[in-house]
Amino acid sequence: MAFSNILPRQINYVKYIMLTLSMAFVFIMLVMPLSVILHEAFKHGLLSYIAALNNKFTLHALKLTLLTAFTAVFCNTVFGLYAAWALTRFQHKYNRLLSAVINIPFTISPVIAGLIFSMTFGRSGWVHPLLEIIHIKLLFTITAVILVTIFVTLPFIIQTVMPVLIARGIQEEEAASLMGADGFTIFRKITFPHIKWPLFYGIILCAARAMGEFGAVSVVSGHLQEKTNTLPLLIEILYNDFQMSDAFAVSTILVFLALLLLLLKSFIAAK
Amino acid sequence: MSVNNNHITIIPGYNLSIGITIFYISFIILLPLISMSITTSHMTLTQFTAVIFDKRVLASFQISIICSLTAAVINCFFGTILACILVYYKFPGRTIIDSMIELPFAIPTAVAGISLAALYSPNGYIGKIAATWGLYPAYSKAGITIALIFVTIPFVVRTIEPVLQNIDPAFKEAAFTLGAGQFTVIRKIIFPEIFPTLLLSGGLAFARAMGEYGNVIFIAGNMPYKTEIVPLLIMIKLEQFNYPQATSIAIVMLLLSFIVMFILNSLQIYYQKIITGGKN
Numbered sequence: 316m317a318f319s320n321i322l323p324r325q326i327n328y329v330k331y332i333m334l335t336l337s338m339a340f341v342f343i344m345l346v347m348p349l350s351v352i353l354h355e356a357f358k359h360g361l362l363s364y365i366a367a368l369n370n371k372f373t374l375h376a377l378k379l380t381l382l383t384a385f386t387a388v389f390c391n392t393v394f395g396l397y398a399a400w401a402l403t404r405f406q407h408k409y410n411r412l413l414s415a416v417i418n419i420p421f422t423i424s425p426v427i428a429g430l431i432f433s434m435t436f437g438r439s440g441w442v443h444p445l446l447e448i449i450h451i452k453l454l455f456t457i458t459a460v461i462l463v464t465i466f467v468t469l470p471f472i473i474q475t476v477m478p479v480l481i482a483r484g485i486q487e488e489e490a491a492s493l494m495g496a497d498g499f500t501i502f503r504k505i506t507f508p509h510i511k512w513p514l515f516y517g518i519i520l521c522a523a524r525a526m527g528e529f530g531a532v533s534v535v536s537g538h539l540q541e542k543t544n545t546l547p548l549l550i551e552i553l554y555n556d557f558q559m560s561d562a563f564a565v566s567t568i569l570v571f572l573a574l575l576l577l578l579l580k581s582f583i584a585a586k
Numbered sequence: 587m588s589v590n591n592n593h594i595t596i597i598p599g600y601n602l603s604i605g606i607t608i609f610y611i612s613f614i615i616l617l618p619l620i621s622m623s624i625t626t627s628h629m630t631l632t633q634f635t636a637v638i639f640d641k642r643v644l645a646s647f648q649i650s651i652i653c654s655l656t657a658a659v660i661n662c663f664f665g666t667i668l669a670c671i672l673v674y675y676k677f678p679g680r681t682i683i684d685s686m687i688e689l690p691f692a693i694p695t696a697v698a699g700i701s702l703a704a705l706y707s708p709n710g711y712i713g714k715i716a717a718t719w720g721l722y723p724a725y726s727k728a729g730i731t732i733a734l735i736f737v738t739i740p741f742v743v744r745t746i747e748p749v750l751q752n753i754d755p756a757f758k759e760a761a762f763t764l765g766a767g768q769f770t771v772i773r774k775i776i777f778p779e780i781f782p783t784l785l786l787s788g789g790l791a792f793a794r795a796m797g798e799y800g801n802v803i804f805i806a807g808n809m810p811y812k813t814e815i816v817p818l819l820i821m822i823k824l825e826q827f828n829y830p831q832a833t834s835i836a837i838v839m840l841l842l843s844f845i846v847m848f849i850l851n852s853l854q855i856y857y858q859k860i861i862t863g864g865k866n
Contacts, residue, residue, distance in 0.1 A: 329768040330675055337668045337683070344736055345686050347711065348701040349693075355704055394610045401603035405595055413607065419615055422843050424797025426817040427836045431618040434625050434829055441624050442617070466614050488597050498599035520691070527694025529800035530817065534824055547696035547800070554700050554804065563704075566697040573692035581685050 352570055355563035367564035375541050376549040377568060379457060383532075383545060384525040387464040391521055392514070395472030399510075400502070402473075403480040404488060414477075420469050429534025432463045436535075455537030460545065463531045468521045475517030476510050483509055516583050523576045527569060625833045637834040642810050643819060647838070650816045653727055654795035657734035662788045664735075665742025666780065672743070673750040687743050690736050695800025702733050703804040725807030730815065733801040738791035745787035749780050782857040789850040793843050 357364055367373065398417065402410055420428065435442050436453035446453060453459045491501045529547040536543040538552065546569055553562035626634070637643065671677070672684055690698065706713045706724040716723055723729050753776065761771045799817040806813045816839055823832035 327768075329772070330671075333667050333671050334675070334677060337664070337671050340664045340668065341683055341686055343712070344732075344739065345689050348698060348705055348736070349689065351701045351705050351711070352697065355701075394606065397603040398607040398610070400599060401607045404597050405600050405604070407604075413611070416611055416615060419619070422793065422847060424799065424817050424820075424836075424839060424843075426799050426820050427797070427839060428618075430820060430824060430832055430836055431622050433824065434833065435618045435621040437829075439625075439827075439829055441621055462614070466618070469614060485595070485597060489595070492596045492598060498597075498602075501597070502599075523692045527692075527697070529694065529696040530821075533800075534821065547694050550696045550700060559704070562700055566700065569694045569697050573689075573694065577685060577688055577692050580688070 349570070352563055352566050355560055356567045358563075359560050363560065364564050364567075367561040368568065372540060372544070372549060373546075373565055373568075376544045376546045376565075379460070379544065380526055380546045380569075383457070383461050383464050384522050386461050387468050387525040388518055388522050390465050391469055391472050392518060394469070395476060395517065396502075396514075398473050399476040399480055400506075403477055404485055417473060418470050420466055425467060425528065425530030426534060428466055429463055429531040432459060432466070432531075432535050454535060455539060455543060457543055459535040460532050460543055463535050464525050464528050467528050467531050468524045471521040471524065472514065472517035475513045475520070479510050479513045480506070512583055512586050516580065519576050519580050519583070523573060526572060622833055622836070625829055626837060629830050629834070633830070634834050637831045638838055642814070643835060645811045646814045646816050646819045649727060649730070649812075649814065650796055653730040653734055653815070654792050656731045657738060657795050658788045658792040660731075660735055661739050661742045661791050662784055665739060665787065666746055666784065668739075668743045669746040669750055670776075673747055687740050689740075690738075691740050695737070695798070696804075698736060699733065699801045699804035702729075702736060702801070706732060706805060724805055725809075726813060729805040729807070730802050730813060733805050734795040734798060737798055737801050738795050741791045741794060742784075742787045745790070746780055746783055749783045750776070753779050782853065785853055786850055789846055789853075793846045796839070796843060796846075 356367075398413075402414060433454055434440050436446065436459060437443065438454070440454075453462070487505050488501050491505050496504070527547060528545075529551070532545055533548055533551070536545070536548060538544060538548055540552075544552070546565060550562050550565050550569075553559075553565060668683075668687065672680065672687075703724060704710050706716070706729055708714070708717050708722060708724065710724070713722070713724055721728075723732060757775050758771055761775055766774070797817060799815075799821070802815055803818055806815060806818070808814055808818060816835065820832050820835050820839075823829075823835065
């Protein structure tokens with residue numbers, strides 16, 4: 316479809332202008348920031364890099380990040396599948412309203428997401444008296460971090476699964492149901508095989524966002540070392556303490572995880 | 587909510603799935619949103635306007651809007667070019683560039699933030715070169731804009747790509763055989779086709795850029811009245827436990843993003859009508 320196919324003898328100057336511009340853009344805006352992370356992390360040698368990673372704060376933050384991401388992905392996957400089933404297999408008048416509500420986290424700034432959670436569960440929040448009765452403290456705990464991460468990543472999975480379910484229609488499920496299959500059998504044998512890869516894609520997007528969430532988490536976590544500090548928060552603390560190379564060393568963990576997810580994603584795209 | 591009212595189907599699982607959906611949404615989304623209105627209901631209108639028309643708040647809104655708009659416009663330009671070369675041309679390294687586009691999605695905001703700050707600060711690679719020309723991109727509005735360009739580029743590229751793929755190559759071939767140059771083809775055939783989508787993706791990028799926090803704060807310098815963005819101001823009010831003020835600013839932010847979304851939706855409907863000949 317290239318222009319050059321049509322006019323073989325003309326010099327394709329448009330192509331070269333566009334290529335140069337986009338190469339320059341990709342190099343300056345995307346390649347350089349990525350390489351700076353690696354360069355800064357290894358600036359003081361491999362030993363200090365390992366020392367930055369192998370201390371209890373980093374390891375604890377890594378554990379919390381993985382726990383948060385895993386819980387958020389798990390909850391949102393279960394919810395996303397049920398919600399996609401409810402919104403695509405049945406027609407009722409609240410469908411549009413529900414999908415609009417589900418998309419709210421996408422339009423809200425992460426900081427505002429954190430704000431509304433701390434106003435709900437914080438000391439001045441209206442749920443706080445109820446929580447005190449049952450002796451639960453939510454704000455500035457890991458539970459709050461997980462809750463706000465679930466909020467921020469909620470729409471990802473349902474957004475990747477729903478279009479596929481809508482496009483497929485409901486005839487196969489209806490046929491299976493007519494033949495007497497129960498709900499979970501229909502889901503396992505008919506729906507799931509079709510949405511397997513979109514679901515996996517959604518899970519990857521959700522996991523990437525959940526691991527890197529910063530604004531929202533930073534509001535509700537209270538920055539407590541060894542308690543609620545996830546990796547992005549630890550990076551901020553190190554950076555503000557002028558421990559630059561430590562901050563970049565910790566960043567490489569997240570970059571590595573992010574690149575891993577990108578790799579998985581392109582693997583799925585090939586499917 | 588009336589159950590089994592206006593749907594006739596034999597597929598099982600309606601009550602269970604809709605029940606789980608509504609419970610989850612109420613707990614995760616609606617419950618926190620309600621508390622926003624509860625906090626503001628304790629405020630009077632004069633208090634609310636006093637917060638909003640505070641000089642520092644107005645300045646931060648101005649900074650956020652200007653930087654987000656600039657970033658959205660620049661991204662519309664580069665995003666279109668990137669989408670064009672990815673769709674129309676084959677060149678070595680195409681797949682690498684294709685997967686690089688997603689990088690800002692995958693890289694955590696804090697990580698991107700510190701690496702951009704390191705890159706553009708006066709002793710970073712690009713900052714050093716810029717300093718010899720007397721330019722200091724870090725800790726200024728230019729720095730904020732750069733960070734916002736970084737976060738929002740995937741939105742623009744990924745929304746324009748499918749539209750470009752769907753343009754019938756016969757139009758271009760016809761134009762070429764009629765003697766049109768390449769710029770004429772881009773201006774008269776490709777650009778009108780992608781213009782509605784370009785507006786849409788630019789608007790999405792703008793909305794996203796307004797709320798961005800992690801990428802920006804490290805490179806912004808965060809000086810009140812100069813480089814303080816709205817999300818950061820909300821954060822500062824929160825750290826002082828000044829919930830009413832933080833909420834007031836947040837409500838204006840939410841209103842802004844809902845207005846942007848509303849405009850985008852109306853635009854989409856308008857162009858949809860043109861495309862379908864006013865039938866739909």
